[in-house]
Structures are given as structure tokens and as C-alpha cells.
Amino acid sequence: MTIVNIDDLREAASRRLPKLFFDYIDGGSFAEETCRRNREDFSHLSLRQTILANSADPDLSTDFLGRQHALPFMLGPVGFLGLYSRNGEQKAARAAEAAGIPFALSTFSIASLSDVRETSNGILHFQLYVLDDREFAEELLHAARDANAEALHVTVDTAITAIRERDVRNGFRSLTRLTPRLLASLCRKPAWLFDIAQGGMPSVRAVRHRPDFGSGALEQAANLSRRIDKRLAWSDIARLRDRWKRKLVIKGILSPDDAEKAKAIGVDGVVISNHGGRQLDGAMSTISALPGIRAAVGPDFSLMLDGGIRRGSDIIKALGSGADGVMLGRAYTYGLAAAGQAGVAQAIDTLRREISIALTLMGCGSIEELKRRGPHFVTKMRTPE
Ligand SMILES: Cc1cc2nc3c(=O)[nH]c(=O)nc-3n(C[C@H](O)[C@H](O)[C@H](O)COP(=O)(O)O)c2cc1C
Numbered sequence: 550m551t552i553v554n555i556d557d558l559r560e561a562a563s564r565r566l567p568k569l570f571f572d573y574i575d576g577g578s579f580a581e582e583t584c585r586r587n588r589e590d591f592s593h594l595s596l597r598q599t600i601l602a603n604s605a606d607p608d609l610s611t612d613f614l615g616r617q618h619a620l621p622f623m624l625g626p627v628g629f630l631g632l633y634s635r636n637g638e639q640k641a642a643r644a645a646e647a648a649g650i651p652f653a654l655s656t657f658s659i660a661s662l663s664d665v666r667e668t669s670n671g672i673l674h675f676q677l678y679v680l681d682d683r684e685f686a687e688e689l690l691h692a693a694r695d696a697n698a699e700a701l702h703v704t705v706d707t708a709i710t711a712i713r714e715r716d717v718r719n720g721f722r723s724l725t726r727l728t729p730r731l732l733a734s735l736c737r738k739p740a741w742l743f744d745i746a747q748g749g750m751p752s753v754r755a756v757r758h759r760p761d762f763g764s765g766a767l768e769q770a771a772n773l774s775r776r777i778d779k780r781l782a783w784s785d786i787a788r789l790r791d792r793w794k795r796k797l798v799i800k801g802i803l804s805p806d807d808a809e810k811a812k813a814i815g816v817d818g819v820v821i822s823n824h825g826g827r828q829l830d831g832a833m834s835t836i837s838a839l840p841g842i843r844a845a846v847g848p849d850f851s852l853m854l855d856g857g858i859r860r861g862s863d864i865i866k867a868l869g870s871g872a873d874g875v876m877l878g879r880a881y882t883y884g885l886a887a888a889g890q891a892g893v894a895q896a897i898d899t900l901r902r903e904i905s906i907a908l909t910l911m912g913c914g915s916i917e918e919l920k921r922r923g924p925h926f927v928t929k930m931r932t933p934e
Contacts, residue, residue: 803833
């Protein structure tokens with residue numbers, strides 16, 4: 550099939566992956582209302598077309614999280630990339646490096662921080678889930694320092710895992726070992742199976758030495774989710790701030806109050822996120838939460854946004870509404886599942902091209918100009934009377 554956009558990569562991923570993995574990536578919680586809203590609410594914003602502005606070849610580089618990047622987006626943390634494509638974490642990191650953008654490795658990864666660092670010299674971030682076992686968090690912080698991770702994203706919207714109904718139907722969460730039904734479903738996707746089988750039975754590297762998490766990625770995944778600390782509090786974030794001197798980011802903020810608390814506690818930035826509509830179903834979309842949060846924290850505090858980004862124009866709308874940078878989730882994961890590292894590169898290139906074309910037609914010469922004059926370029930559509 551001809552692939553021209555992120556939706557095509559999604560389609561290609563659905564053909565290549567066993568259904569239970571595709572649904573795990575694609576799905577949201579409960580009625581998937583927030584998941585849909587994340588997408589739909591971008592369409593309430595419009596871009597200003599300006600002609601004869603000599604804006605071909607706009608400069609896409611920009612600053613976010615205290616550093617200059619080649620593009621205004623990065624690869625956010627997505628769990629178990631190595632299950633969708635062999636060495637998936639390393640492939641994503643290499644594609645990000647080639648594009649000059651950061652890759653954030655999830656705590657729930659097949660590859661470890663050092664595995665990723667061995668294959669890529671790019672800008673590495675690490676996403677931390679704080680588990681009830683605090684020594685484990687300490688181990689991960691050491692590993693993140695050793696791997697030269699520049700930023701730590703502490704995810705705070707996942708005290709418990711919401712019900713993702715597609716996963717329940719597929720038996721995803723309850724499957725901890727290879728059953729005949731699972732085996733049959735995996736065998737239906739021979740290209741994927743052949744690729745993954747070459748790496749042996751996948752397991753989560755960070756807990757491979759911990760028999761209490763079980764063996765094999767599925768059992769480890771179930772145990773890891775179960776053991777996320779449900780009592781994590783602001784005081785823990787303050788302690789983490791003392792122990793981690795590099796960039797510290799809180800991921801999973803949706804309200805102005807929480808963003809103000811995060812700023813007051815001394816973190817370097819927040820990611821406006823509802824976990825891609827995978828947690829609190831009914832929560833507002835991230836693009837609609839953004840203006841209120843920007844107003845609350847002021848112009849100088851770092852704000853990232855994720856959720857529903859599938860088009861370059863989505864990224865432009867987020868930056869024009871006050872985000873410093875954007876994080877991709879499913880968009881690059883579809884690419885990885887469809888075609889490995891080349892698929893991630895294709896996702897990045899597609900978005901780069903879409904941003905470049907839109908900025909040119911908007912008469913906007915650079916991402917910096919877009920951010921500076923946001924409301925000039927991005928406006929809320931008037932609803933009919
Ligand atoms: C399959 C999948 C796994 C994810 N795993 C993690 C994770 O391990 N840690 C985390 O902080 N966020 C995780 N997320 C959430 C993403 O970081 C991000 O918030 C979300 O995907 C953004 O929405 P989008 O996919 O619509 O762009 C995951 C998302 C998906 C789709």
C-alpha cells in the first residue's frame with residue numbers, strides 16, 4: 550500500500566501486528582471518548598492563511614525543555630516498543646537521533662537504558678513510573694544518569710490502570726503466558742512473528758533480574774502496572790527534585806492548578822497529557838486544556854503537550870496555542886510496528902513535511918515566529934449561532 554500519512558502507517562501497523570498488540574496501542578479506556586476528543590478538538594482551531602509572504606522553507610528548529618532541537622516535536626514514552634518490532638526501543642532512538650530530536654524511553658521497555666545508549670548517541674530522556682518498591686526507582690535513576698539521560702519524565706496519571714475494553718476482550722491483561730489461543734493469534738502474523746522470534750522470548754530488561762515480577766514480557770507487564778505506587782504524592786515529587794538535578798518533567802497534567810503546583814515545587818516543565826485517552830475517560834482533550842494552563846503558569850515555564858497528534862497541522866495548533874513542544878505517542882509507534890526504524894523515520898518525515906507546507910502557506914517563516922505570534926496564526930473557530 551502507498552503510505553502518505555500517519556493514518557496509512559496505522560493501517561499498515563494493523564496488518565502487520567497481532568490484533569491484541571494493535572488494539573493495545575490503538576485503544577483508549579472505556580468508551581474511548583477522551584481518545585476521540587484529543588483528535589476532534591484540533592478541528593475547532595483554524596490556521597490563518599497569508600499570501601505573498603516569502604515564507605518558503607521555514608525554519609523548523611526550536612527550543613523546548615531548555616535546549617534547541619531540529620524539530621518542534623519529540624518521541625514520547627511508549628511501553629513495550631520491542632514487542633511491536635525487534636529492538637524497537639533502539640530503532641526509535643536511532644530514528645530520533647537522525648532527525649535531531651529526543652527519544653523518551655519508557656520504564657516499561659523491552660530494552661534497558663544502557664541497551665539504547667549503546668546503539669544511539671542521540672538525546673535521551675527517561676520516563677519513570679514510581680513503583681511501590683522505591684529501591685527499584687533508585688536503580689532506574691542511577692541507570693538514567695549512567696546513560697546520560699538529559700530529562701526525567703515522571704508519569705503521574707497512572708496510579709491505577711483504567712479498563713481498556715479492547716484489551717479485556719482480547720484477554721490482553723490476563724494473558725501472562727503463551728496459551729494455544731495466543732499462539733494461534735501470533736501465528737496469523739508470520740512476518741511479525743519471524744522478526745520477534747529472532748530475539749528469543751521478549752522480556753522487560755529492567756526487571757529481568759527480579760523473579761518477583763515473573764518472566765516474559767506479558768507477565769512482567771501485568772506485574773509492573775499493578776505495582777505502580779498508588780500513593781505517590783507531591784512530597785515524593787519534591788524529594789525526586791532533590792535527587793535528580795537534570796531536567797525534571799511531570800507528565801500527565803490536565804489542570805491549571807496542578808500545573809501551578811508543579812511549577813511551585815521546582816520542576817522544569819510539565820507534559821499536558823491524558824495518557825492518550827487511555828486513563829480517565831471523559832477527561833478534556835489536551836489541546837483544550839492548554840490555554841488555561843499556559844495562562845496559569847506564565848510565558849516562561851516549559852509546557853509540552855501530547856495526545857492525538859497525527860498531522861503537522863496539529864503540532865502547529867499546539868505551538869500556536871502556547872505549547873513549547875509536542876510529544877508523539879501512537880503516531881511513531883504505528884510507524885515502528887509497520888516498518889521498524891524506517892517506519893519511525895517515515896512518521897517523523899511525514900510530520901516534518903506537513904508542518905513545513907502549512908507554515909509556508911500560512912506565511913510564517915519559522916516555528917519561533919509561530920510561537921511568538923501564536924494567536925495571530927491559530928484562532929478558535931466561531932461556532933454557528
Ligand atoms: C501503547 C502505548 C503505551 C504507552 N506507554 C506509556 C508508558 O509506558 N509511559 C508513559 O508515560 N506513557 C505511555 N503512553 C502514553 C504516551 O506517552 C502518550 O501520553 C500518548 O500516547 C499520547 O497520545 P497519542 O498516542 O494520541 O499521541 C503510552 C501510550 C501508548 C499508545
